[in-house]
Amino acid sequence: MNASLTANLNPQQAAAVELPAEHALILAGAGSGKTRVLTTRMAWLLSTGQVSPAGILAVTFTNKAAKEMLARMTAMLPLNPRGLWIGTFHGLCNRMLRLHHRDAGLPEQFAILDSQDQLSAIKRVLKLLNIDDERYPAKSCQHFINGNKEAGIRSAALQIWDEHSRVMKAVYEEYERQCQREGVVDFAELLLRCYELLNGNASLRAHYQQRFRHVLVDEFQDTNTLQYAWLKLLVGPESAMFAVGDDDQSIYAFRGANVGNMHDFQRDFAVKHVIRLEQNYRSHSNILTAANAVISCNRNRLGKQLWTDSEDGELLRVFEGLSDFDECEFVVGEVQALIRDGVPANDIAILYRSNAQSRVLEHGLFTAGVPYRVYGGLRFFERQEIKHALAYLRLIASPEDDNALLRVINFPTRGIGARTVDTLQENARLAGTSLWQVACSGGLGRSGAAVGKFVQLVEVMRTQTQGLPLPEVVAIMLELSGLTAHYRADKDGEDRLENLGELVTAAAAFIAEDENTIVAFLSHASLEAGDHQANAQQDAIQLMTVHAAKGLEFHSVFLTGLEEGLFPHENSMSDPKALEEERRLMYVAITRARRRLYLSLAQSRMLHGQTRYAPGSRFLGEIPPEVLRYLNRGYAPQTAYISKQETHTPSTPKAAPEHGLAIGMTVQHHRFGVGVVTDYEGGANGNVQVNFAEHGSKWLAVAYAKLQAVSN
Ligand SMILES: Nc1ncnc2c1ncn2[C@@H]1O[C@H](COP(=O)(O)OP(=O)(O)OP(=O)(O)O)[C@@H](O)[C@H]1O
């Protein structure tokens, strides 16, 4: 049994798996089997009876990685995963805080604020404190608060030395108070609160230290100060911490990750076992040559070289497009060819540096009928209609949830205006109670009746759903709240209706694997946003940022947008440290590919409503030319590309089709205002792309958009 677990490992990997129960650091490059070693070690510890499932805590970075880890392990060793503590830092902290909510000073049903909710909560604080949000934008306050929380600093510990620091401290303080009063926590708070819980409670700490004999951490290079401090509290005198990481893949310094944790770990725990793995099993040799060459341009490294005994493989294919449309057209064509050649769609990834780049690619894939899936971006649980629905669920679970109440008190509209909401907030502040309490107490003048009706509605929802299974609760809520009716009446609401239906499905899937409670479902929704998908079974191309691709691998990878200013990102170009981080990101990107790697760029690109022209990325120049194959160097632009190009130069319109719209025409839309037609497809029943002065670029259905030509 045990021998079979390590049979497929090389001697260094096997040695790492079978290390004694002592602290260890596995330091190794991409694709060298770190995650495989970590997973196999867990299976080995369990199967040799050295530890029971309850004695293991394993942390990784994304939900996707955590799920994969669990799947890989249960494939090796059939066991019930429920007792295992495997998850992300946020997921595990949430679990611990739920178990010990009282000690942590939280209500049993505490809700988790995602980053959007957090921003609106901060806006309320700014309003309450009468702070000018032009001078102190909510976003900067959010950044400030999260940065401090991630460094383990509470508002009370902040120094004041000028007006700015005084205001920031006040905002942070009031925000903490507000969250505490409303019983909500943001992402950073999950960690900080859990850290404080363990730090301040010796017996609880001792309990977990005795319980978790083995603490295993993947992607250790990306842990931040607070995460490392949290781990230190969990690792007791009898526990062993097993950390795996790669300094060359540290890509979250901008969010406070501290690669120095690798040195600190060795020092703080007097780590005896440091194992290096140098053989890469993932990629063909040419891909690895490119990766090694790029990363060797960084100065600040621990230094290690990866080798492989696999064949050279194909050359890396470089495509230089004239425009982003051109690049996209190329990518879509190649994707289709790969699929025709039998590469499974979900073994193909299209990567980009910034989320904003996905739109053009999505459009291209969609038009060509290629199924795709986007990780990150606007995710299921972040969509407007889903957030409205979740807010109603939150009110059912706990009507004192002010954030939830504010989100839906007038959605669908029920005649409760901003004035009334202001009064509610003011009264709540004066009385030091929740908005719900104030709403229940009545006395709000003319709008009192509407508020009263809303209170009644929530109460009816609460009673009617009491004790019912979760999917039924969701279904009833959707009807009673009026959300279904609202989106049914909206002519563009079809998608949203489908998503709401999908929420019922998600609830059913949820109870199948976990507890049947609204609160558990709501935490799941906040934490696992992005992991839910409408058609999980469908074979689809994977689209994601390079950050999101960390730890994953694909048969073929398209690395797009290799232009100066985009990748490396313009914000990092003048800072050598930031530039090194960009280069590590490039290293991560290249090493995701097993067999085929495409590198593409565009001479001009439309981003954030502007056309940008940029030379090719310096990283491309760092790859030895002998592993590159230029597909179209010096090619003469073909007509098709020229017509795409014209989409950026409104002065040369395409021939007008039947609907009379032409590229370059200025038009007026009843909601989005004035814009310029930049593209269209199909005739009167087709779509038209308009770049609106105020709302940016949008694709609209010609038949519904009712665009009016405006004379220039
Ligand atoms: N000894 C081995 N024999 C065959 N294949 C292996 C071996 N070790 C690892 N692999 C395979 O190599 C690939 C990379 O492994 P893994 O994902 O564990 O690497 P990693 O070091 O965690 O990479 P990353 O740094 O990108 O997270 C996987 O497909 C894995 O199954």
Ligand SMILES: [Mg+2]
């Ligand atoms: Mg890994």
